[in-house]
Amino acid sequence: MPKWKRYLYYTAPFLALATLAMYWLYFTLRILFVMSAQRKNRKTFPMAWLFIGTEIAVAIPIFMQSFWNIFILKKRNRPQLRVRGDDVPSVDVFITCCKEEVDLILDTCRAACELDYPVDRFRVMVLDDGGDNNLRVAVKQLQLGYGNLYYRARTKTPGVPHHFKAGNLNYGLDEVCKLEGGAAPYMAALDADMIPEPDWLRGVLPHLLRDDKVALACPPQLFYNVPKGDPLAQSLDFFVHISEPVKDALGVAWCTGSGYVVRREALEEIGGFPQDSLAEDVATSTLMLGRGWKTAYVHEPLQFGTVPDSFGGHIKQRTRWAIGTVDTNIKLKFCLWGANIAQMKFFPRVSGFLYAILSLFNIPLTISLFALPIVLISGKPLIAYSNTDQLRWLIRACFAALFINRLCEFALYLPAGYATGQRGARQQLWMSPYISVAIVRSFFLPKWLGGQKQAFKPSGSIKSELNERDVPTRAPLLQRMRVILFNYLGIWHVIYCYFCLAAVSLTTSRCIAENNNTPDRSLCLLTHSFWPPISWLIVISAFWTPVTYAIDPPSMAPREDLLDVDPKTGVKRPKEAMKKTGWGIRDGVFEMEYTATTVFTAVVFIMSFFY
Structure with a gap:
């Protein structure tokens, strides 16, 4: 970034510390003033308490994220490095x-075989867990030009657990031992759609070579088919550019x-890839940290892949990630105790615990969000206080918390881009029901009540019945609405939004009808439906995402058009323009809403000094 x-x-x-302090001051005043109002009026204010709970539930993810932000100034000591020359370690590369589509896999194969690395020092093995005969034939044909390329497909016996991706990787670890020269001291892995840059191995390996206690080094997952505006917040830019460093x-x-x-050596010490987890990647690095090994994050653009190109694919991918994170941490006792994490240091334990809790927190977040329209429609005040001075201080504390948080967002989102951070915040809201239902069904409900055992399904193998991003073959509007609203339960988002709007309309009408002068009406509207920063407007805007996506899905060119082809090698790599995600109209609309609620809060803050 520029200086x-x-x-x-x-x-x-x-700013993160200041945001935390102001939020806690605001919530402390809210609680104290409700208690004061109850003592004065000798009655309870249940809706005021419920509204406090909703506000806290929405704020808690901010608190958890702010914990990491405190350590932004800590140095990483992770310089950009390259191994030079031909005297380099040997590596087994698994794909x-x-x-997935055969052409997509072959693009990854060609790029992996054409790495800037001595050809006698690495082998590429395609591990086909789908037993695709077309892929087998295609790889065999490709082997004519690459003597270090291999194809393997394990036998899956019906009724015998095969442990999904982890089982496939462990199968590959066994297979390379049978090749001439045996297994290499290092193993690398690529997903089927991840096209590596030519210097991928030369860029990642040094971080293991310079410290023999580093067990694993990983670059970010970057993508070349994210549509303009990223309406579903599919890019991982906030995670890879801010959280992971x-x-x-x-x-x-x-x-x-x-x-x-x-x-x-580190893989063998933990018994290979853990086969009892849907998130074998997180489980692997966590177990290594638990054995006293180190891990490294190589913050360089060394691979580019694809995001799911459908609404359904995105939902299934993200819910699987959440379930995998929770499942891994349950088995590791939330990284608090146990033999598997006996040598884990303090911050890895905190990380494992917080990320699992953050996934589980989607359940109370969803409950609190669905409680919001009930509070609004009740006709009871959202805010309880015993005198006007208390109301003024609540307004001022609310403004201070919002203003400092907005400054913090602007500064914090710089490495990933301001729009990326805001998309992620919206996704936290509208995705919470999907993640909550998946977690409840996976961990809490018995099978006869709708519980289900989650299975690993590669994102690239999830086919869309809508082709919503391909203009020539896109399903008609009514079909898109039917599938997204009913098959993927977007109808609950519609019901929620209309319920909120109806509740606000009803409460607003009551305030206007039951008060005879402007000051009383304004006070009623402020305390019953328009308490700054008008949280329900932001929530409704986020929850409407599935509907806007169904009505106006983004358009993407065919994958082949997003790639440049090397005329000599035939290797395809993403075009430079496709490596970045631009702004979209939805970003502008949400920013207008966010700015309007901020201005409204500022106006109410100013008015608190005059009335």
Whole structure:
């Protein structure tokens, strides 16, 4: 980043602390003033308490994220490095696949075989867990030009657990032992759709070579088919450009599933890839940290892949991630105790615990969000206080918390982009019902009540019945609405939004009808439906995402058009323009709403000094 941006970004830890302090001051005043009002009026204010709970539930993810922001200034000591020359370690490169498109897998194969690395020092093995005969034939044809390319497909016996991706990787670890020369001391993995840059291995390996206690080094997962405006917040830019560097500085770098290089010795010490987890990547790095190994995050653009190109694919991918994170941490006792994490340091334990809790927190967040329209429609005040001075202080504290949080957002989101951070915040809201239902069904409900055992399904193998991003074959509007609203339960988002709007309309009508003068009406509207920063407007805007996506899905060119082809090697790599996600109209609309609620809060704050 330019220096001015970097210096501004370095203010984020202080703004994060100030945001935490102001939020807690605001909530403390809210609670104290409700108690004061109850003593004065000798009655309870249940809706005021419920509204406090809703506000706290929405704020808690901010608190958890702010914990990491405090450590932004901690140095990582992770310089950009390259191994030079031909005297380099040997590496076994696995490409895991399962029923993805053959052309997509072959693009990854060619790029992996054409790495800037001595051809006699690495082998590429395609691990086909789908047993695709077309892929087998295609790889065999490709082998004519690459003597270090291999194809393997394990036998799956019906009724015998095969442990999904982890089982496939462990199968590959066994298979390379049978090749001439045996297994290499390092193993690397690529997802079927992840096209590595030519210097991928030369860029990742040094971080293991310079410290023999580093078990695993991983670059970010970046994508080349994210549509303009990223309406579903599919890019991982906030995670890879902000969260992961901070975690790496604290010794908590996670394996993110593709592009990593791992020391085989460390893998063998933990018994290979853990086969009882849907998130084998996170589980692997967590177990290594638990055995006293180190992990490294290589913050460089060394691989580019694809995001799911459908609404359904995105929902299934993100719910699987959440379930995998929770499942891994339950089995590891939330990284609090146990033999598997006996040598884990403080911050890795905190990280494992917080990320699991953050996933589980979607349940109370969803409950609190669905309680919001009930509070609004009740006709009871959202805010309880015993005198006007208390009301003024609540308004001022609310303004201070919002204003400092907005400054913090602006500074914090700089590495990933302001719009990316805001998309992620919206996704936290509208995705919470999907993640909550998936977690409840996976961990809390018996099968006869709708519980289900989650299974691993590769994102690339999830086919869309809508083709919503391909203009020529896109399903008609009514079909898109039917599938997204009913098959993927977007109808609950519609019901929620209309219920909120109806509740606000009803409460507003009551305030106007039951008060005879402007000051009383204004006070009633402020305390019953328009308490700053008008949270329900932001929530409704976020919850409407599935509907806007169904009505106006983004358009993307065919994948082939997003790639440049090397005329000599035939290797396809993403076009430079496709490596960045631009602004979209939805970003502008949400920013107008966010700005309007901020201005409204500022106006109410100013008025508190005059009335």
